[in-house]
Amino acid sequence: MTLRVLGVDPGLTRCGIGVVDVERNRRATMVAVGVVGTSPEETIDRRLLVIAEAIDEWLELHKPDVMAVERVFSQLNVSTVMGVAQASGVVIAAAARRGIPVALHTPSEVKAAVTGSGGANKDAVTKLITKILRLDAPPKPADAADALALAVTHAWRAGSGAAAATTGPGSNALTPAQRAWAEAEAKARRGR
Amino acid sequence: MTLRVLGVDPGLTRCGIGVVDVERNRRATMVAVGVVGTSPEETIDRRLLVIAEAIDEWLELHKPDVMAVERVFSQLNVSTVMGVAQASGVVIAAAARRGIPVALHTPSEVKAAVTGSGGANKDAVTKLITKILRLDAPPKPADAADALALAVTHAWRAGSGAAAATTGPGSNALTPAQRAWAEAEAKARRGR
Numbered sequence: 001m002t003l004r005v006l007g008v009d010p011g012l013t014r015c016g017i018g019v020v021d022v023e024r025n026r027r028a029t030m031v032a033v034g035v036v037g038t039s040p041e042e043t044i045d046r047r048l049l050v051i052a053e054a055i056d057e058w059l060e061l062h063k064p065d066v067m068a069v070e071r072v073f074s075q076l077n078v079s080t081v082m083g084v085a086q087a088s089g090v091v092i093a094a095a096a097r098r099g100i101p102v103a104l105h106t107p108s109e110v111k112a113a114v115t116g117s118g119g120a121n122k123d124a125v126t127k128l129i130t131k132i133l134r135l136d137a138p139p140k141p142a143d144a145a146d147a148l149a150l151a152v153t154h155a156w157r158a159g160s161g162a163a164a165a166t167t168g169p170g171s172n173a174l175t176p177a178q179r180a181w182a183e184a185e186a187k188a189r190r191g192r
Numbered sequence: 193m194t195l196r197v198l199g200v201d202p203g204l205t206r207c208g209i210g211v212v213d214v215e216r217n218r219r220a221t222m223v224a225v226g227v228v229g230t231s232p233e234e235t236i237d238r239r240l241l242v243i244a245e246a247i248d249e250w251l252e253l254h255k256p257d258v259m260a261v262e263r264v265f266s267q268l269n270v271s272t273v274m275g276v277a278q279a280s281g282v283v284i285a286a287a288a289r290r291g292i293p294v295a296l297h298t299p300s301e302v303k304a305a306v307t308g309s310g311g312a313n314k315d316a317v318t319k320l321i322t323k324i325l326r327l328d329a330p331p332k333p334a335d336a337a338d339a340l341a342l343a344v345t346h347a348w349r350a351g352s353g354a355a356a357a358t359t360g361p362g363s364n365a366l367t368p369a370q371r372a373w374a375e376a377e378a379k380a381r382r383g384r
Contacts, residue, residue: 044296048281049288072274082264085274086281089240093282096241104236 007151016143022155199343208335214347
């Protein structure tokens with residue numbers, strides 16, 4: 001079976017979106033990648049509307065099993081982090097409206113999953129996601145690469161989490177996304 | 193003519209919502225007030241969905257001319273401010289989807305408009321909004337009172353802004369909400 005993950009690196013000026021299909025053996029294939037941009041000269045309501053409509057289109061077109069969103073931290077300046085949080089709210093609500101589970105991952109988790117080191121730099125993430133997805137050229141801009149890396153990270157982490165949980169009493173500790181993976185796995189087994 | 197404003201004091205745990213009708217002579221009347229609450233034990237996607245659906249219902253039922261939302265600042269701790277920003281993003285996008293203009297006001301602006309002092313405390317705001325709206329008892333909780341105060345603040349500020357702008361070249365500086373008020377005023381004058 002394949003898990004389709006839509007990754008989002010939220011932002012008002014550039015919101016990276018990437019869709020990957022990840023197989024049980026961890027092989028990941030890019031389905032689509034893009035960036036939604038809005039101008040700082042636009043009003044906040046207009047900017048959030050553009051992002052909301054774009055996410056709706058991506059969810060409608062690609063029908064992901066789960067959405068992975070970068071967890072927002074305050075390492076940025078205050079006005080930037082507000083916009084990122086507002087955009088992430090809109091994106092998460094769009095998935096929730098469709099009953100698509102949402103998982104949040106920190107930048108460190110993404111770096112660790114993709115490069116093996118939580119302290120890796122952005123270039124290393126871009127380089128390795130290009131290799132993981134067998135792409136001819138690095139996805140640009142960096143927000144697009146980050147969205148793909150988030151999606152792959154989620155599938156790899158959810159897969160191992162679900163595998164661990166099926167053998168013990170820890171299934172209550174699963175995130176909705178991990179439950180989705182575990183249920184999809186169970187369904188695939190029944191269908192064999 | 194009357195301007196109907198839906199005010200929102202955004203938050204994940206308690207999101208205050210208030211609707212007021214404000215006449216040209218600044219007389220304000222409460223139409224509805226309420227609070228949408230979500231539990232911190234719920235997942236973020238579930239919490240944002242509950243808020244999104246509630247706002248949709250309020251917009252559908254009350255059909256405001258404009259939405260006024262409290263501008264989020266970082267005076268709170270980081271995790272709280274993130275949730276507030278995410279909720280505000282969802283609320284603003286809901287209005288934008290319906291073509292309803294959105295205006296942001298700071299807590300100081302609300303205090304100044306309602307009490308005459310930007311440094312007033314919350315109790316003073318609640319007390320005065322109760323008097324302004326001729327209510328028998330103070331709206332509870334504080335988030336509900338804040339939402340009503342935001343709505344009144346917006347109408348009063350937009351009204352004076354529009355009045356000033358019609359006499360000078362400053363109309364380009366109007367917010368969308370102020371333009372909505374100015375246009376509604378012009379329409380009302382033509383209709384007489």
